[in-house]
Amino acid sequence: MRGVDWEVVIGMExxxxxxxxxxxxxxxxxxxxxxxxNTHVCEVCLGLPGVLPVPNQAAxxxxxxxxxxxxxxxxxxxxxxxxxxxxxxxxxxxxxSQYDLPMSINGRLELGERRVRIRRVHxxxxxxxxxxxxxxxxxxxxxxxxxxxxxxxxxxIVSEPDLRSADEARDYAVELQTLLxxxxxxxxxxxxxxxxxxxxxxxxxxxxDELGVKTELKNINSFRALHRAINFEVERQKEVxxxxxxxxxxxxxxxxxxxxTFSQRSKEFAEDYRYFxxxxxxxxxxxRAWIEELRAALPELPSLRRSRxxxxxxxxxxxxxxxxxxxxDLYESAVAKxxxxxxxxxxxxxxxxPTGKLTSGANLAELIRLVDGGAITRDQAREAYLESADTGRxxxxxxxxHGYTQVSDESELRVLAEAVIDANPKATADFxxxxxxxxxxxxxxxxxxxxxxxxxxxxxxxAKLLG
Amino acid sequence: MTSGDLTELTIKExxxxxxxxxxxxxxxxxxxxxxxxxxxxxxKAYLRMTQEVWERQAEExxxxxxxxxxxxxxxxxxxxxxxxxxxxxxTTAGSQILRGFKPPxxxxxxxxxxxxxAVMLGVTNCDEFAMGSSTENSSYFPTxxxxxxxxxxxxxxxxxxxxxxxxxxxxxxxxxxxxxxxQPAALCxxxxxxxxxxxxxxxxxxxFASSLDQIGPFARSVDDAALVLSLMSGLDPLDxxxxxxxxxxxLNNYGAGVKGMRLGVPREYYDVEGIEPGVKAAIDAAxxxxxxxxxxxxxxxxxxxxxxxxxxxxxxxxxxxSNLARFDGVKYGLSEEDSPNVxxxxxxxxxxxxxxxxxxxxxLGTYALSSGYYDAYYLKAQKVRTLIKRDxxxxxxxxxxxxxxxxxxxxxxxxxxxxxxxSMYLCDVLTLGGNLAGLPGISVPCGTSDxxxxxxxxxxxxxxxxxxxxxxxxxxxxxxxxxxxxxxxPLQGRGSG
Numbered sequence: 001m002r003g004v005d006w007e008v009v010i011g012m013e014x015x016x017x018x019x020x021x022x023x024x025x026x027x028x029x030x031x032x033x034x035x036x037x038n039t040h041v042c043e044v045c046l047g048l049p050g051v052l053p054v055p056n057q058a059a060x061x062x063x064x065x066x067x068x069x070x071x072x073x074x075x076x077x078x079x080x081x082x083x084x085x086x087x088x089x090x091x092x093x094x095x096x097s098q099y100d101l102p103m104s105i106n107g108r109l110e111l112g113e114r115r116v117r118i119r120r121v122h123x124x125x126x127x128x129x130x131x132x133x134x135x136x137x138x139x140x141x142x143x144x145x146x147x148x149x150x151x152x153x154x155x156x157i158v159s160e161p162d163l164r165s166a167d168e169a170r171d172y173a174v175e176l177q178t179l180l181x182x183x184x185x186x187x188x189x190x191x192x193x194x195x196x197x198x199x200x201x202x203x204x205x206x207x208x209d210e211l212g213v214k215t216e217l218k219n220i221n222s223f224r225a226l227h228r229a230i231n232f233e234v235e236r237q238k239e240v241x242x243x244x245x246x247x248x249x250x251x252x253x254x255x256x257x258x259x260x261t262f263s264q265r266s267k268e269f270a271e272d273y274r275y276f277x278x279x280x281x282x283x284x285x286x287x288r289a290w291i292e293e294l295r296a297a298l299p300e301l302p303s304l305r306r307s308r309x310x311x312x313x314x315x316x317x318x319x320x321x322x323x324x325x326x327x328x329d330l331y332e333s334a335v336a337k338x339x340x341x342x343x344x345x346x347x348x349x350x351x352x353x354p355t356g357k358l359t360s361g362a363n364l365a366e367l368i369r370l371v372d373g374g375a376i377t378r379d380q381a382r383e384a385y386l387e388s389a390d391t392g393r394x395x396x397x398x399x400x401x402h403g404y405t406q407v408s409d410e411s412e413l414r415v416l417a418e419a420v421i422d423a424n425p426k427a428t429a430d431f432x433x434x435x436x437x438x439x440x441x442x443x444x445x446x447x448x449x450x451x452x453x454x455x456x457x458x459x460x461x462x463a464k465l466l467g
Numbered sequence: 468m469t470s471g472d473l474t475e476l477t478i479k480e481x482x483x484x485x486x487x488x489x490x491x492x493x494x495x496x497x498x499x500x501x502x503x504x505x506x507x508x509x510x511k512a513y514l515r516m517t518q519e520v521w522e523r524q525a526e527e528x529x530x531x532x533x534x535x536x537x538x539x540x541x542x543x544x545x546x547x548x549x550x551x552x553x554x555x556x557x558t559t560a561g562s563q564i565l566r567g568f569k570p571p572x573x574x575x576x577x578x579x580x581x582x583x584x585a586v587m588l589g590v591t592n593c594d595e596f597a598m599g600s601s602t603e604n605s606s607y608f609p610t611x612x613x614x615x616x617x618x619x620x621x622x623x624x625x626x627x628x629x630x631x632x633x634x635x636x637x638x639x640x641x642x643x644x645x646x647x648x649x650q651p652a653a654l655c656x657x658x659x660x661x662x663x664x665x666x667x668x669x670x671x672x673x674x675f676a677s678s679l680d681q682i683g684p685f686a687r688s689v690d691d692a693a694l695v696l697s698l699m700s701g702l703d704p705l706d707x708x709x710x711x712x713x714x715x716x717x718l719n720n721y722g723a724g725v726k727g728m729r730l731g732v733p734r735e736y737y738d739v740e741g742i743e744p745g746v747k748a749a750i751d752a753a754x755x756x757x758x759x760x761x762x763x764x765x766x767x768x769x770x771x772x773x774x775x776x777x778x779x780x781x782x783x784x785x786x787x788x789s790n791l792a793r794f795d796g797v798k799y800g801l802s803e804e805d806s807p808n809v810x811x812x813x814x815x816x817x818x819x820x821x822x823x824x825x826x827x828x829x830x831l832g833t834y835a836l837s838s839g840y841y842d843a844y845y846l847k848a849q850k851v852r853t854l855i856k857r858d859x860x861x862x863x864x865x866x867x868x869x870x871x872x873x874x875x876x877x878x879x880x881x882x883x884x885x886x887x888x889x890s891m892y893l894c895d896v897l898t899l900g901g902n903l904a905g906l907p908g909i910s911v912p913c914g915t916s917d918x919x920x921x922x923x924x925x926x927x928x929x930x931x932x933x934x935x936x937x938x939x940x941x942x943x944x945x946x947x948x949x950x951x952x953x954x955x956x957p958l959q960g961r962g963s964g
Contacts (some may be wrong), residue, residue, distance in 0.1 A: 051705075091798065
């Protein structure tokens with residue numbers, strides 16, 4: 001089997017926590033990650049006898065918006081089903097999910113050239129969490145159940161096996177996150193467990209149409225881990241097959257500490273979940289007019305926005321800005337106020353994105369005029385931007401108040417440059433001896449003495465004096 | 468007025484006296500408690516008395532009566548079936564697995580009656596998780612029929628039926644999944660009503676089969692049953708299957724009499740296998756009275772009746788197998804804590820906590836839902852259910868209400884059916900169709916057979932509780948048959964009636 005060309009086949013199951021105030025079937029608030037155990041629970045999510053689930057309208061709406069943004073079909077009838085299994089983190093002995101009539105089917109997500117088909121998007125409830133006293137489950141002397149997460153709504157987004165590499169799988173997850181944030185369906189924060197990606201991975205001989213035996217990976221907490229876990233698993237499967245073995249269909253966990261996958265649960269004897277329609281919740285008849293309202297209210301989707309931005313900007317900038325709805329909104333609003341596209345995009349990517357602080361498009365346009373026109377230095381502009389974002393005041397006001405100016409006058413800069421050369425004999429000597437980077441040390445000293453100096457002009461003056 | 472008299476009153480009579488001030492809510496409660504103390508060692512209708520609750524509620528009722536702002540059930544003593552949660556009151560569904568469980572909430576239907584001024588006397592016995600037709604499946608003890616202590620009161624709401632029949636409560640609540648209100652009402656000679664599915668919130672009802680369960684009242688008159696039902700009906704935001712229809716509509720026009728109504732007699736019910744001649748005779752007599760009152764008796768057919776029992780015994784166990792999964796010994800109730808691991812904890816807790824019939828149904832239901840059997844059992848049963856609904860739809864094209872016996876037999880001796888589950892299941896053959904189709908039904912006393920009560924069942928179309936009540940009330944009035952309070956004597960089986 002050595003020397004075989006393998007093709008990687010990946011399908012993704014992504015669980016996303018929709019943005020709701022309360023749980024899927026009761027009024028409990030959604031707990032923060034660090035909330036003390038069992039503080040966000042009631043008789044419904046505890047599964048006490050006699051209580052009933054009532055679906056959360058906001059979760060249904062978030063799921064429908066997601067489905068629409070993924071170009072899914074929304075069937076007229078949808079229903080909830082019970083998935084039956086016993087586990088201490090599952091208070092009712094069944095999970096309310098959707099089986100054969102999910103909220104939506106047959107969608108797609110465009111990843112550049114690759115079209116990833118979406119099989120279904122459905123709603124379900126999360127389970128609780130087990131906390132084991134001891135370092136390992138099988139060595140635990142006591143186990144505790146925390147039901148804060150039990151009943152938290154989850155959308156499950158299932159793709160067809162259309163992805164062909166770890167890169168594509170990561171891009172898919174990133175794109176999904178961008179989309180969910182753009183439409184406001186979820187904050188989709190992986191570290192906070194709001195987006196959990198579970199890739200199903202198999203490999204096959206290049207050119208084959210048959211699918212190989214797949215494994216499903218869990219416990220992935222970041223895009224980087226997703227990428228690494230898939231690559232590890234692909235290599236593992238290659239080794240198994242190339243050494244004459246067979247891949248076992250199973251669920252494998254990703255160990256961040258050991259940077260490898262490990263077997264969690266064999267699916268050879270698949271559990272029988274005895275799905276049947278949830279009798280406590282009537283089937284939902286989705287109002288077509290409502291769905292059309294939701295469709296009409298969707299914002300411009302990231303892929304469309306990116307292609308529109310790509311008409312104005314280099315691809316890298318267009319993608320970087322298009323990936324974040326707030327940044328793209330800021331960009332377009334500043335440009336609409338007359339700011340030059342490229343300078344604005346660069347400013348946003350370099351100065352706004354890292355700080356995460358936003359001001360108005362008008363303020364940004366004004367700031368870019370000030371810095372582009374040479375009235376202030378870039379350092380000053382950065383200060384002015386942050387202050388403007390914090391206080392909402394205009395950059396012009398801030399510049400005036402702080403007396404920000406930029407000196408570009410050559411005679412003034414010459415006096416400064418001479419002082420710097422006098423104060424730094426070693427750097428000067430180094431430079432003259434051919435160490436060009438010594439100029440940077442001299443510039444740094446100059447900017448420290450005169451933050452208002454125009455860096456470009458000062459650089460030229462320094463170089464001229466040294467030369 | 469003697470305490471005996473006070474325990475024979477209807478709500479209407481009691482309310483009149485309470486408002487006149489000739490009796491107090493406390494008098495009424497005391498009379499019932501004394502009656503329970505005197506009789507219940509024999510009848511065994513109650514599992515638990517709730518003295519703290521009745522003292523508080525009677526005091527409040529008396530205060531409101533004095534202040535002149537008494538709600539409609541102020542001071543009316545009520546008994547509650549052990550499957551309906553009452554905050555702080557041990558509620559066990561007749562099972563050992565819930566021993567000691569005190570819910571932190573009250574069932575919506577119960578709360579509405581409390582809000583209407585009802586005074587809770589205690590918790591009544593029932594078949595474990597409402598699975599049974601004789602109350603012999605209670606994990607505590609069997610309840611006895613007040614008309615004959617050697618016979619069963621019916622079930623599963625046998626305790627609630629017996630309490631009302633024996634004057635140990637003025638009204639009570641039961642639940643009906645396949646006939647568990649109507650059949651014991653018939654066997655104990657009282658009125659019992661199962662509403663349309665969705666009419667009464669199921670919130671706080673410990674589920675047996677969620678798509679079939681409904682809560683309903685027992686009373687000694689149709690008027691009392693109607694009033695209680697109207698007060699607990701209506702939308703509940705805590706139950707997604709509860710209807711938005713106004714609860715009070717169950718009373719629409721229900722006193723209008725049967726003149727001009729078409730009453731359907733399904734031949735499959737009239738000649739049901741195993742129907743006792745005495746029961747049939749009582750039904751014939753009832754039909755005669757209804758015809759005399761101006762109703763037209765028409766022949767209708769429910770052709771899929773034969774498949775109803777089979778479909779019911781797939782669907783109900785399937786739902787129960789899932790509903791009962793939560794009783795795992797981890798969070799509340801019985802827990803075999805010394806088990807070596809969690810699987811053993813589940814197994815031992817459930818083996819010890821569930822009785823034979825419950826285990827049988829959990830296993831039946833688990834099997835019916837299993838991969839490879841689902842289509843042959845559960846799915847097919849659902850198709851039968853649809854056909855049964857269509858049967859009723861077709862029948863209601865030809866008639867306004869359907870009348871039949873409630874139970875093919877009168878109360879049977881204790882112990883005669885416990886060894887043969889199928890014969891027990893046949894008790895519900897005339898009632899479970901109403902559950903599968905989600906329809907309202909009432910059982911009203913219609914004389915006796917061999918000295919034991921017979922019930923007349925009236926089934927109505929969906930949301931047609933008022934139709935059922937109208938027929939039942941007209942019959943009650945014309946027949947002059949009343950749900951008499953039974954006082955069983957200590958030494959003999961057959962009571963003094």
